[in-house]
Amino acid sequence: xxxxxxxxxxxxxxxxxxxxxxxxxxxxxxxxxxxxxxxxxxxxxxxxxxxxxxxxxxxxxxxxxxxxxxxxxxxxxxxxxxxxxxxxxxxxxxxxxxxxxxxxxxxxxxxxxxxxxxxxxxxxxxxxxxxxxxxxxxxxxxxxxxxxxxxxxxxxxxxxxxxxxxxxxxxxxxxxxxxxxxxxxxxxxxxxxxxxxxxxxxxxxxxxxxxxxxxxxxxxxxxxxxxxxxxxxxxxxxxxxxxxxxxxxxxxxxxxxxxxxxxxxxxxxxxxxxxxxxxxxxxxxxxxxxx
Amino acid sequence: xxxxxxxxxxxxxxxxxxxxxxxxxxxxxxxxxxxxxxxxxxxxxxxxxxxxxxxxxxxxxxxxxxxxxxxxxxxxxxxxxxxxxxxxxxxxxxxxxxxxxxxxxxxxxxxxxxxxxxxxxxxxxxxxxxxxxxxxxxxxxxxxxxxxxxxxxxxxxxxxxxxxxxxxxxxxxxxxxxxxxxxxxxxxxxxxxxxxxxxxxxxxxxxxxxxxxxxxxxxxxxxxxxxxxxxxxxxxxxxxxxxxxxxxxxxxxxxxxxxxxxxxxxxxxxxxxxxxxxxxxxxxxxxxxxxxxxxxxxxxxxxxxxxxxxxxxxxxxxxxxxxxxxxxxxxxxxxxxxxxxxxxxxxxxxxxxxxxxxxxxxxxxxxxxxxxxxxxxxxxxxxxxxxxxxxxxxxxxxxxxxxxxxxxxxxxxxxxxxxxxxxxxxxxxxxxxxxxxxxxxxxxxxxxxxx
Numbered sequence: 048x049x050x051x052x053x054x055x056x057x058x059x060x061x062x063x064x065x066x067x068x069x070x071x072x073x074x075x076x077x078x079x080x081x082x083x084x085x086x087x088x089x090x091x092x093x094x095x096x097x098x099x100x101x102x103x104x105x106x107x108x109x110x111x112x113x114x115x116x117x118x119x120x121x122x123x124x125x126x127x128x129x130x131x132x133x134x135x136x137x138x139x140x141x142x143x144x145x146x147x148x149x150x151x152x153x154x155x156x157x158x159x160x161x162x163x164x165x166x167x168x169x170x171x172x173x174x175x176x177x178x179x180x181x182x183x184x185x186x187x188x189x190x191x192x193x194x195x196x197x198x199x200x201x202x203x204x205x206x207x208x209x210x211x212x213x214x215x216x217x218x219x220x221x222x223x224x225x226x227x228x229x230x231x232x233x234x235x236x237x238x239x240x241x242x243x244x245x246x247x248x249x250x251x252x253x254x255x256x257x258x259x260x261x262x263x264x265x266x267x268x269x270x271x272x273x274x275x276x277x278x279x280x281x282x283x284x285x286x287x288x289x290x291x292x293x294x295x296x297x298x299x300x301x302x303x304x305x306x307x308x309x310x311x312x313x314x315x316x317x318x319x320x321x322x323x324x325x326x327x328x329x330x331x332x333x334x335x336x337x338x
Numbered sequence: 339x340x341x342x343x344x345x346x347x348x349x350x351x352x353x354x355x356x357x358x359x360x361x362x363x364x365x366x367x368x369x370x371x372x373x374x375x376x377x378x379x380x381x382x383x384x385x386x387x388x389x390x391x392x393x394x395x396x397x398x399x400x401x402x403x404x405x406x407x408x409x410x411x412x413x414x415x416x417x418x419x420x421x422x423x424x425x426x427x428x429x430x431x432x433x434x435x436x437x438x439x440x441x442x443x444x445x446x447x448x449x450x451x452x453x454x455x456x457x458x459x460x461x462x463x464x465x466x467x468x469x470x471x472x473x474x475x476x477x478x479x480x481x482x483x484x485x486x487x488x489x490x491x492x493x494x495x496x497x498x499x500x501x502x503x504x505x506x507x508x509x510x511x512x513x514x515x516x517x518x519x520x521x522x523x524x525x526x527x528x529x530x531x532x533x534x535x536x537x538x539x540x541x542x543x544x545x546x547x548x549x550x551x552x553x554x555x556x557x558x559x560x561x562x563x564x565x566x567x568x569x570x571x572x573x574x575x576x577x578x579x580x581x582x583x584x585x586x587x588x589x590x591x592x593x594x595x596x597x598x599x600x601x602x603x604x605x606x607x608x609x610x611x612x613x614x615x616x617x618x619x620x621x622x623x624x625x626x627x628x629x630x631x632x633x634x635x636x637x638x639x640x641x642x643x644x645x646x647x648x649x650x651x652x653x654x655x656x657x658x659x660x661x662x663x664x665x666x667x668x669x670x671x672x673x674x675x676x677x678x679x680x681x682x683x684x685x686x687x688x689x690x691x692x693x694x695x696x697x698x699x700x701x702x703x704x705x706x707x708x709x710x711x712x713x714x715x716x717x718x719x720x721x722x723x724x725x726x727x728x729x730x731x732x733x734x735x736x737x738x739x740x741x742x743x744x745x746x747x748x749x750x751x752x753x754x755x756x757x758x759x760x761x762x763x764x765x766x767x768x769x770x771x772x773x774x775x776x777x778x779x780x781x782x783x784x785x786x787x788x789x
Contacts, residue, residue: 050581057577064574163406164671165597167627176609185609206478259605262407262598265542267572302578307570310578310695315597 053182054303055296060188062275063195064254066288068268069275070198071246073287077206078215078239079132081142085150086247087269088157093119093248094265095157098166104214108171116248123244127237135236153261170256191253192254198246202284214241216321219282271298274318280331289329293317366699381698393429395420395688396437396455398466404571407597408622408677409468412491413438416465416688418659418666418673430453430697434689441472448472456485463691463704465489465684470543473497480505485702486672488691489684491677495765498729503540504705506691506724508684510644515620516551516592517773519642521759522737522750523590523618524559525778526786533562539569539576539674540586540599540685547594547620551764559775564588567781569599580606593619597628604632614638618737623746624676629740632690636740641747644735645679645719651741651748655717674746683716687731690714690722720753733760739786751782 072086076269083089093115130149136141176185206212217225218235226232254268256260271294279290294314301309320329380390389393397416400409417436424433437459439451448469455461456479467473467480468491477497480487481504489508490497497505524530534556536548549568556563564586567579580603583591591612593600598625607613613634624641632639648656648663650668659682663673672678687708692699695707711731714722720734736756738747755778762772 053581054578057575061575061577158402158406162669162671163410163628164675165407165625167630183609183611257494257605258598258602260601261626262600264571264596264598266402268574271574299575299578302573302575303581307568307573307579310573 052301058296058299062292063191065275066195066291067250068272069287069291070242075239075243077282079236084146087266088150088153089247092266093251094261097252112252116245119248120241120245123241127240165260165262168255168261199285199288204251274314278321280328283330286330292326346473371590376620379630383700386700387460390436394461396464398439398441398451400443401440405443411672411675411677412681415678418479418662418684419685420707421666421783422662429692445472445475452476488688506708508731512547512551514735514760515642517759518756519556519618521777523777524775530775531560534590535564536566539595540571541595544594546701553631574607576603584610584612591617600628601631640737642737644732645676647674647676649674679718
């Protein structure tokens with residue numbers, strides 16, 4: 048029983064990071080119908096920028112994190128104006144290919160700037176852990192979970208009660224109708240990308256804190272976000288986090304009971320099962336199209 | 339006029355002899371510094387990468403795949419030494435020109451690189467075959483074509499046994515590392531019946547390090563082998579595996595893997611309360627980022643290797659390497675890596691082989707030239723020795739301990755103090771009959787206590 052609970056606690060913490068990555072993708076999709084395949088690589092940018100802010104600029108950790116998140120939000124705006132805006136109105140496949148190309152460019156630029164050597168990522172919360180009723184809990188695990196829950200609450204309220212959130216939902220439903228209602232679609236898209244990129248940075252910083260090192264392997268987590276999104280629902284904010292947690296728990300249970308290679312089997316098996324049983328996800332809504 | 343002609347010939351002969359003698363003396367005394375005064379005869383063999391003014395050699399390494407953190411510094415080390423030699427005039431007046439190919443750590447593109455270098459863009463020698471799977475796939479062709487392969491960053495048993503005349507290994511072998519790791523670890527905790535686990539982290543191959551080499555030595559010593567635990571390269575959490583290891587309470591932990599996965603696992607181990615158990619790693623685990631990332635293990639973390647980092651204390655060849663690396667434009671983050679040292683020594687060894695081969699070089703002559711290398715002191719590793727039937731150039735290894743003062747690892751004792759541990763190369767003999775867990779002299783542990 049202790050083993051099960053331990054794996055559950057570790058899985059929830061890991062899944063919270065997956066959820067944050069998935070949330071960034073969901074937010075952008077919810078507002079723009081754009082699926083951003085570069086999210087994992089944007090995480091890496093955030094992590095590397097944080098190492099520069101802490102190591103070279105000597106900023107304190109939390110100040111560096113805030114500065115990087117803000118800087119990445121600006122980067123999201125820049126990416127919108129340079130990469131996404133020219134493609135508005137083009138077929139979805141074209142936009143998807145552009146995000147894939149963007150991920151390759153980001154990877155190459157980071158390799159050129161930072162080189163192949165991994166960088167140590169100092170974090171004030173990365174190594175403390177304590178015992179709760181026989182279960183080991185890392186302080187970082189609690190921080191990550193709290194941040195993920197905070198984001199769920201924040202963005203749920205944002206989409207429900209703010210004008211910008213309403214405009215984003217309207218644009219996602221029908222950009223033409225939203226434009227006719229006076230919504231500035233360009234502004235909505237830009238803000239959505241800024242938020243998504245900022246969330247990527249946050250996820251990258253937390254993941255780098257978890258691993259204590261920044262390396263190109265951090266981008267692998269971008270791929271794990273996909274089952275999280277499918278399980279949770281592509282347009283659901285709480286669904287992204289719950290989906291991430293489900294994937295994290297399944298991975299840890301697989302590793303713990305069947306071996307490390309079983310973790311992917313369970314996670315992607317759940318993705319397949321969800322696509323068959325409930326393709327719109329746990330929290331998604333079925334689309335009804337009237338002919 | 340006749341008299342002047344003979345005088346000229348005599349003087350010319352005397353001058354040439356003096357040059358060759360002087361050059362030979364210089365080579366014997368120090369690492370290779372070929373004189374540009376000795377010019378190559380008008381000889382070329384383009385089908386084997388030998389041109390009048392240049393020698394073409396190939397490097398096959400991972401430039402864009404998952405092992406760039408180790409292979410790029412290795413490649414840069416080779417590049418640094420070859421640039422140094424070219425600045426001095428090359429080898430017998432020929433500059434060494436490198437043709438680089440990205441294997442992406444995948445067998446298919448790696449084989450394309452190899453086939454190109456042996457056919458359409460022929461090279462005199464190839465440095466690479468670093469990926470064990472690629473090495474296994476390419477060796478039948480290497481044997482058939484007798485293509486000189488120098489200094490692969492891994493050594494498969496099948497590459498040296500049966501004997502492959504043109505494969506020159508410069509990477510310490512799994513058996514040698516296991517010989518020293520287990521003996522040193524057991525001596526460290528004064529328990530020759532210790533229980534142990536092996537961790538193979540983030541590397542696609544390497545399970546045999548734990549399952550075979552560590553296990554058989556632990557069992558031979560009378561210890562208890564509790565298992566091999568692996569983490570795939572894509573793992574982003576190691577809690578499940580670390581929990582299992584923690585529950586076993588091992589007295590020794592042996593580790594092989596990538597720095598990122600090693601850090602992940604060590605952090606999880608620390609989380610589950612495994613903190614004072616000595617951890618002895620090999621290969622890429624000897625990375626300051628690993629030791630620094632998990633402060634709880636600084637005092638208990640060792641790595642076994644056959645290459646010194648240039649900035650480590652008491653490394654005779656360190657200054658020369660650093661000077662050459664700076665001249666080549668490489669930053670400290672690259673040239674302090676032991677992988678860089680490894681590459682630098684590969685470059686040195688290749689050039690030594692070229693010198694031994696003489697000006698009329700071809701692949702066969704280079705193979706003979708490399709085989710003549712004996713007790714070649716690089717100042718950065720154990721001495722390199724090949725032989726008529728020996729293609730494992732470096733047999734000795736030693737442990738290194740992380741020194742927070744230097745921010746890097748420092749050798750524990752001298753390579754020669756561990757020679758008794760590696761008396762038997764299992765890759766060749768398929769036996770560990772000569773290995774004893776008590777092969778490490780007590781003076782080694784005494785030096786640790788003093789430090």
